Amino acid sequence: MPRMRTRHIAICVCIVTWVYYFLPGEEAFSYAYVARSSYAADHGSTAVLARYMNDLFHVPPIFATPSSFDWGSVNFTYPPKLTPKLPAPVTKRPRIQHRFKPDARGIAAIQEQRRLEVKRVFEKSWTSYRSKAWMKDALKPISGAYVDQFSGWAATLVDSLDTLWIMGLRDEFYQAVKAVAKIDFGKSTTPTVNTFETCIRYLGGLIAAYDLSGHEVLKTKAIEVGDLLYAGFNTKDGMPVDFINFEGAKQGAGLVVEGQVVSASPGTITMEFSRLSQITGDDKYYAAVSHLMDVFYHGQNDTTLPGMWPMHVSMSEMDVVSGNQFTIGGNADSLYEYLPKAHTLLGSADPSSMKYETMSRTFMDTATENLFFRPMIPGDEDILVSGNVDVWPDGPRLDPESEHLTCFIGGLFALGGRLFNNDEYLETGARLARGCAYAYKAFPTGIMPERYNMVLCPGPDHRKHCAWDEEVYATEAAARTQYTSNLPKGFTTAKDPRYILRPEAIESVFILWRITGDPVWRETAWEMFQAVANATDTEFANAAIVDVTVVDSKKEDYMESFWMAETLKYFYLCFAVTDLISLDDFVLNTEAHPFRLSKG
Numbered sequence: 001m002p003r004m005r006t007r008h009i010a011i012c013v014c015i016v017t018w019v020y021y022f023l024p025g026e027e028a029f030s031y032a033y034v035a036r037s038s039y040a041a042d043h044g045s046t047a048v049l050a051r052y053m054n055d056l057f058h059v060p061p062i063f064a065t066p067s068s069f070d071w072g073s074v075n076f077t078y079p080p081k082l083t084p085k086l087p088a089p090v091t092k093r094p095r096i097q098h099r100f101k102p103d104a105r106g107i108a109a110i111q112e113q114r115r116l117e118v119k120r121v122f123e124k125s126w127t128s129y130r131s132k133a134w135m136k137d138a139l140k141p142i143s144g145a146y147v148d149q150f151s152g153w154a155a156t157l158v159d160s161l162d163t164l165w166i167m168g169l170r171d172e173f174y175q176a177v178k179a180v181a182k183i184d185f186g187k188s189t190t191p192t193v194n195t196f197e198t199c200i201r202y203l204g205g206l207i208a209a210y211d212l213s214g215h216e217v218l219k220t221k222a223i224e225v226g227d228l229l230y231a232g233f234n235t236k237d238g239m240p241v242d243f244i245n246f247e248g249a250k251q252g253a254g255l256v257v258e259g260q261v262v263s264a265s266p267g268t269i270t271m272e273f274s275r276l277s278q279i280t281g282d283d284k285y286y287a288a289v290s291h292l293m294d295v296f297y298h299g300q301n302d303t304t305l306p307g308m309w310p311m312h313v314s315m316s317e318m319d320v321v322s323g324n325q326f327t328i329g330g331n332a333d334s335l336y337e338y339l340p341k342a343h344t345l346l347g348s349a350d351p352s353s354m355k356y357e358t359m360s361r362t363f364m365d366t367a368t369e370n371l372f373f374r375p376m377i378p379g380d381e382d383i384l385v386s387g388n389v390d391v392w393p394d395g396p397r398l399d400p401e402s403e404h405l406t407c408f409i410g411g412l413f414a415l416g417g418r419l420f421n422n423d424e425y426l427e428t429g430a431r432l433a434r435g436c437a438y439a440y441k442a443f444p445t446g447i448m449p450e451r452y453n454m455v456l457c458p459g460p461d462h463r464k465h466c467a468w469d470e471e472v473y474a475t476e477a478a479a480r481t482q483y484t485s486n487l488p489k490g491f492t493t494a495k496d497p498r499y500i501l502r503p504e505a506i507e508s509v510f511i512l513w514r515i516t517g518d519p520v521w522r523e524t525a526w527e528m529f530q531a532v533a534n535a536t537d538t539e540f541a542n543a544a545i546v547d548v549t550v551v552d553s554k555k556e557d558y559m560e561s562f563w564m565a566e567t568l569k570y571f572y573l574c575f576a577v578t579d580l581i582s583l584d585d586f587v588l589n590t591e592a593h594p595f596r597l598s599k600g
């Protein structure tokens with residue numbers, strides 16, 4: 001071909017390309033683009049996905065509508081301290097993820113099918129939310145109605161943003177960002193705002209979506225919610241309120257801290273506030289939460305179970321030591337979860353952030369000694385379960401009752417094992433995660449109940465294996481028959497037999513997969529996914545079920561926002577490429593929102 005003609009063709013191609021990109025509206029060409037790029041999006045690592053999702057030609061211009069009240073303008077009667085300053089970025093972290101090699105072709109094909117199946121289930125829920133409950137807090141998955149229970153700021157939408165991004169659902173993501181831009185955090189459907197839920201779902205969701213996409217609207221809205229929560233620290237001692245009196249907080253006169261709260265509530269702000277300070281460069285959020293966590297740090301060894309904090313604490317008295325009930329489950333869970341994770345985010349080089357490492361190691365040792373037990377089961381699986389401890393005048397007593405909410409602890413111990421270079425933590429984490437997987441498998445639906453009891457292995461070390469004793473089991477089970485019959489051997493109750501779409505078990509399985517690289521975790525994940533997808537499926541989405549001990553259980557017309565934010569995200573990540581949301585680049589908050597680890 002002569003040279004001239006080649007050049008003409010090249011010029012023509014340029015013009016056509018120019019016309020193609022610039023003339024049509026954004027929607028018109030996005031489909032062609034998606035078709036070309038879907039491979040990259042579906043298979044991509046975080047970096048490839050970021051390029052695809054943020055391709056300049058296809059990010060619609062979106063600008064935030066400011067909320068009707070500027071939470072940054074509140075004049076505090078009790079201004080919180082502005083130090084300590086945010087520590088310098090961490091320069092070196094221990095490697096967390098296993099060094100993965102690419103899957104063999106056959107295995108890759110199977111994982112690919114599984115990944116697409118999880119995505120299909122997500123898209124069904126998302127599509128129904130969009131058509132039936134758009135901008136509402138939650139879709140009711142059976143009736144197709146909706147409910148606002150978290151102040152009416154579109155909880156499910158904000159909670160799902162990063163999952164949309166991770167699954168490569170570009171058009172859906174930017175459509176959702178457009179909606180986020182208009183959320184009014186100056187108005188609430190309720191007179192009080194729940195600090196904990198607002199922090200983990202809204203603030204956490206916005207920060208993660210910003211960390212992934214870099215879209216400024218998400219940062220602007222994160223600051224609005226952050227400043228709203230910061231107004232909850234306008235109290236005599238700088239401790240946060242559990243519920244923010246919405247109109248009262250605007251006046252700035254100061255709020256009154258509740259007498260008693262569950263310990264997870266003040267204990268679950270560290271990650272969001274620290275990351276918000278990192279993103280904005282404004283130290284005030286970090287400083288506020290650092291003072292709060294100092295109270296926990298100084299009290300840690302003075303409780304009746306030194307190393308752990310009681311389930312209820314008093315922030316008005318700054319008393320985190322009085323009380324005799326200890327658990328890693330509901331009411332306390334994410335207080336513990338945020339210690340190793342705050343350490344991941346902040347490092348230990350700074351005097352103000354060193355406490356997270358100290359508190360992590362100390363609670364992990366106490367929990368191992370006192371809360372974890374090997375239940376008596378018919379097989380010889382090497383599992384651990386996390387129980388509850390009541391401290392009596394004669395010492396601590398371990399109650400072999402557990403619940404789905406404790407299931408995050410296996411993954412957390414595995415993470416701690418890597419962070420603190422401690423193989424015992426990692427091994428304990430694997431045994432705990434296997435305990436939850438065992439409980440899933442044991443029930444006829446393939447799903448574990450919300451709350452249950454097992455039999456403690458006797459002897460001074462409850463973590464040691466013991467032989468199955470039918471008589472002991474029968475006696476213990478008979479003493480508790482008021483709680484459902486129909487129990488698999490080894491379980492003496494299913495005290496609360498529901499499954500409400502919770503993520504904690506798959507969360508630990510995901511983390512164990514990424515840390516150990518042992519393919520058995522993926523198989524476990526797939527079994528769990530099939531069971532969950534099957535038992536909870538409704539016409540529109542997925543619903544909580546009433547009883548995991550019977551196949552075809554009745555369902556409840558309720559789907560928590562964590563179904564799309566957490567449960568399906570963790571399932572998806574089990575089958576996706578392993579550098580998508582690598583644990584060496586991100587740390588996930590308690591609502592599965594990935595925060596980027598800044599590197600110095």
Ligand SMILES: *[C@@H]1O[C@H](CO)[C@@H](O)[C@H](O)[C@H]1NC(C)=O
Binds near residue numbers: 073074075250251
């Ligand atoms: C705080 O004080 C400033 C200066 O007096 C005033 O302009 C502003 O409106 C006040 N903010 C609120 C929320 O009342």
Ligand SMILES: *[C@@H]1O[C@H](CO)[C@@H](O)[C@H](O)[C@H]1NC(C)=O
Binds near residue numbers: 300301358
């Ligand atoms: C609590 O005890 C642990 C272990 O004995 C220790 O490492 C830690 O420094 C103590 N914490 C405080 C605040 O003294």
Ligand SMILES: *[C@@H]1O[C@H](CO)[C@@H](O)[C@H](O)[C@H]1NC(C)=O
Binds near residue numbers: 530534
């Ligand atoms: C649920 O399980 C049944 C029986 O194993 C199976 O036939 C069906 O296809 C499953 N349904 C879904 C939605 O996975």
